[in-house]
Each structure stands twice: as structure tokens, then as C-alpha cells.
Amino acid sequence: MSTIRAAVTGVGHYAPEKILSNADLEKMVDTTDEWIRTRTGIRERRILENGATSDMCAKAIESLLKHRGISAEEIDIIIVATVTPDMFFPATGCIVQEKIGAKKAWAFDISAACSGFLYALVMGAQFVETGAYKKVVVVGGDKMSSITDYTDRNTCILFGDAAAAVLLEPSEDDSYGLLDYRMYSDGSGGQYLYMKGGGSACPPSHESVDKKYHYIFQDGKAVFKVAVVGMADVSEEIMERNNLTGADVDWLVPHQANLRIIDATASRMGLDASKVMINVDRYGNTTAATIPLCLSEWWLDGRLKRGHRVVLASFGAGYTWGGALLRWSLESPGKKS
């Protein structure tokens, strides 16, 4: 029986223009550029001033469609990974569908925080691999600025806004596409990274606003310790399962939360820094958008090429984490002017 693999056949991203630099944050909270850079690797992040997560997702998908040369009406499914949906319902996926005019698609959201894109990618691939659908858009988008407390120096330095999307289609050659994945959750980690207010456990009230329950809470040290192990373990597992050494991997695409976590993962994989996609310095942690944002930027400037073996790895709230192995099938568009 021949295997249908889901290959990435299109990619696109959108990052808002407004930049919030470390120097700007120095004026807002008790912090320094030096502290932020040495602890996280972040120099600046983007902020969406007007609009919602769906607007960024729509722009990312429109860019993807333009590169791929197809219309929105050809999309079968839209899966949006986000923790900052426009609203609880309808799904941001449906709002995006309306905005881009993907009239024939069905659409929904998934919530897996910083692992959201990877979870959605693996889920989207199933629809292609079973032969049920042929064009599945997976988009990771988060307007983290909408749930960030800009008086809390522990969290406000970390996050930014962006969206990025990939198109999955059946691969013409089964040596290309999503070759392997391993996904994990551990609900005992929920207490270290969450947003308490707004849901059924703690509906919005004057009290929930006063107590700042509608903002991100993170115990950074606790999350750091498990993230560093979780992302390295799963990346190593993906390599072992596929008999790969560092020399066989062309790119590691890690979730962009903290440069120290990324470095530790690359080092465990035996990968040179030149094979690691890093843009956390320019965007901070954009949650579900980090991994496709890297893929889109590296593809656009020609560094990510057809045939490359790419390991994706993430860790986020839940806890959720995972790793995937892709063989990149898209031809490079060459350097953009």
C-alpha cells in the first residue's frame, strides 16, 4: 500500500510593524536591555496596535496563497492554533475563513499554547494522509500583547504578536513531508503557566479584573527547568527514532521562548548553531506563531531548501510539548528584493 504523506506546499507570515524594544520596556518597568538579552536573547518584539489575532492569521494565509498561486476557495480546512482567539466563540478559524473568503473550507481552533502549531500540524496532516482532504491550512497566531500585563517585568519582556501559516497537501514523493512526530502533555504543569480569568472556572468579574486574572501568569524558573529537558528529550527522541545524527539534520526549528533553551536543545542534538533557526531576538515569544514564522522567513530568503531535513520542537503551557521531522518539499523562491 502506498503511503500518502502530508507535505508543506506553501508558507506565509505576518508580523505587525510596531516594534517594542528593550529600551522601550526600560521606560515601562524596572528592567534593563542587558538583563533581557542575557536571560532570554530577546532584543525586540512586535505589537499589533489595531485588530485581532484573526487579522494577523488572515494576512499570513493571504501571503501563503499568493506564493502558492491558489485562491482561498481551494482551501479544504483551516486549523488555527492560538491562545488568544478573537473571542471564545465563534472559533477564530471561522472568522479567518470569512475574512479570506475560504467559502468551501471548514474551520476550527485548537489550544495547546506554545505547542499549538505543532499539535495543529500533526492533526492537519492526518486529514491529508487518510486521503480525506487535499488542502489543509495550519496557522499559528497569537496577539500575546492582549493578555500581557505591561506592569509585570517577569512576563512583559517575553512576548510579542505574529501569525504564520503553512499549507499541507499530499506529497508527490513519499520521502518528502511530515515523516515522524512525537507529542506529549502533562497536565500537572498547568499550575506554572496559565491565564486564570475569563473561562468557566473563573468567569470575568470586577474582581477578576482587579486581581489581574486576565493576564499571563508564569513561574519562569519552574517552566524553564522542564522546558529545557522536554524540548531536548523530544528532539533527541525524533533523531533516534529516525537514525539521524546531527550531520543528517539541516535545520532545528525550536519554539522561540528563550535562547538558552534553544541552545541547550541544539547542543543535546549535536547541532552547530548555524543549523538552528533563531528569530527570538527580533520577535520574542509569539506562542503558536514561532515555528511557522521561522519556516516562512528562512524559506523566503532561500536558506530553507527543498530536500532539507528539519526537526521541529516545542514546549509550552499545559504542559504540552512535541517534536516532528519534516523533509522540506517546497522549492526556494530565491532571495526577495
Ligand code: COA
Ligand atoms: N528585569 C530585571 N529583573 C527581572 C526581570 C526583568 N525583566 N524579570 C525578573 N527579574 C528578576 C526577578 O525578580 C528575580 O529577582 P529576585 O532574585 O530578586 O527575586 C531575578 O530577576 C531572577 O529571576 P528568575 O525568574 O530567576 O530569572 P530567570 O533566569 O529564570 O529568567 C525567564 C526568567 C522568564 C526569562 C526564564 O525563567 C524563562 O525563560 N522561563 C521559561 C519560559 C518558557 O520557556 N516558557 C515556555 C513556553 S511559553
